[in-house]
Amino acid sequence: MILITGGMGFIGIHTARQLAREDELVLGYNRTLRPAAELQELVGAKVATVRLEVGNPYAVARALAEYRPTSVVHLAVPALGALPPAEESLVNVQSLMNVLESARNAGIERVTVASSLAVYAGLAGGPFREDRALPVESTSATGAMKKAEEILALHYADRTGLDLRLPRIGLTYGPLYHSLANAVGRLTHLAVRGALPDGKSVTWTPQQLLGGMDLCHVEDCARAVAAIHRAKSTAHRVYNVGGGASISADELFSAVAAAVPGAVLPEELRHTGARENADGYMDIGRVREEFDFAPQYDITAGVRQYVDWLRGHDL
Structure with missing residues (x-):
């Protein structure tokens, strides 16, 4: 046990x-x-x-x-x-x-x-x-x-x-994520629900804009x-x-927009500027080699699965 x-x-x-x-x-x-x-x-x-x-x-x-x-x-x-x-x-x-x-x-x-x-x-x-x-x-x-x-x-x-x-x-996201502490959870909820709980908003940190996010389903x-x-x-x-890659703000925005066609997302969140620090993520070679681990979800598939779950649950 x-x-x-x-x-x-x-x-x-x-x-x-x-x-x-x-x-x-x-x-x-x-x-x-x-x-x-x-x-x-x-x-x-x-x-x-x-x-x-x-x-x-x-x-x-x-x-x-x-x-x-x-x-x-x-x-x-x-x-x-x-x-x-x-x-x-x-x-x-x-x-x-x-x-x-x-x-x-x-x-x-x-x-x-x-x-x-x-x-x-x-x-x-x-x-x-x-x-x-x-x-x-x-x-x-x-x-x-x-x-x-x-x-x-x-x-x-x-x-x-x-x-x-x-x-x-x-940075972990997906079904049952209730705190909405990170951008992927908030942006996905905004797309599906049309609004966020009071006091919560979607913003990018400088690292997310210039670098990216290590996202893991x-x-x-x-x-x-x-x-x-x-x-x-x-x-x-x-x-x-982690996810083994750096996901930019624009990649996340695009994944959410693709998973929820017609979603009203703030255009100011779309960012297509240069990425100066795109290597700010974790190397997962150790867990990959020792435990044969590889992420099953890239950001597109992960957000799509999360969206499908949200549509059938109140959270």
């Missing part, structure tokens, strides 16, 4: 679907619990669920004692912008240490901890490989938190012998995370999980 923290989330549900093909699962959740019938439909198998505030060491230890999983996938994170900097740092570090220490005390040898493409922010001259030195400065909370978590988790594993795996996940992301976690042993501990 595998415990997935953040198991009710966007990437959590899709990762559960991949792992459920061979393993029994217990999905950890904090506030939102999906109905059993919905979970079975989404995951493709019956799963156990447990209320789990990963910032609480007693809750993590209790869940491990009750369900006795053989490994853990740690995906849970606080909502973006939900906490002030000091509290966000404390929650992230406490949650990570609770998971690692509770797993070790329970005799669990393998833990996968989700990291992010954001650790590469501020670097020039990609594609970015896993052995690239990372800057100390961070341009976002996600970058800062994930770099700190990687350092602490790797040090913990070195001292304890824990089998640790760290997938660095790119959630099903591809989940396949890679599941393969990394399920492997009996790995040659490395850190793996890039």
Whole structure:
């Protein structure tokens, strides 16, 4: 059995679907619990669920004692912008240490901890490989938190012998994406729904205009995370999980326009200027070679699948 923290989330549900093909699962959740019938439909198998505030060491230890999983996938994170900097740092570090220490005390040898493409922010001259030195400065909370978590988790594993795996996940989109935190989710929702929720808009960052985005369809992301976690042993501990290409703002705009003919999209979002930093994406050679992973969705196919799903669901 595998415990997935953040198991009710966007990437959590899709990762559960991949792992459920061979393993029994217990999905950890904090506030939102999906109905059993919905979970079975989404995951493709019956799963156990447990209320789990990963910032609480007693809750993590209790869940491990009750369900006795053989490994853990740690995906849970606080909502973006939900906490002030000091509290966000404390929650992230406490949650990570609770998971690692509770797993070790329970005799669990393998833990996968989700990291992010954001650790590469501020670097020039990609594609970015896993052995690239990372800057100390961070341009976002996600970058800062994930770099700190990687350092602490790797040090913990070195001292304890824990089998640790760290997938660095790119900008992920697709079915069940509820936060609409990235441009592809917002632009696709705008095309299908005709409007975005209050307070949300579609804009491009300078990097997106002059470079591009490392976009990964959630099903591809989940396949890679599941393969990394399920492997009996790995040659490395850190793996890039992305689309393997840099998608420009105009390529994304064109993919959405093609998937939703006649959609009213702001023309100011169309950008056909020169791309000065088009290599700012992750090299996925390591995960490709070791796990025979290749993205099944390019941006055109991925957006089309996402659009088809949105047309049949309320989210």
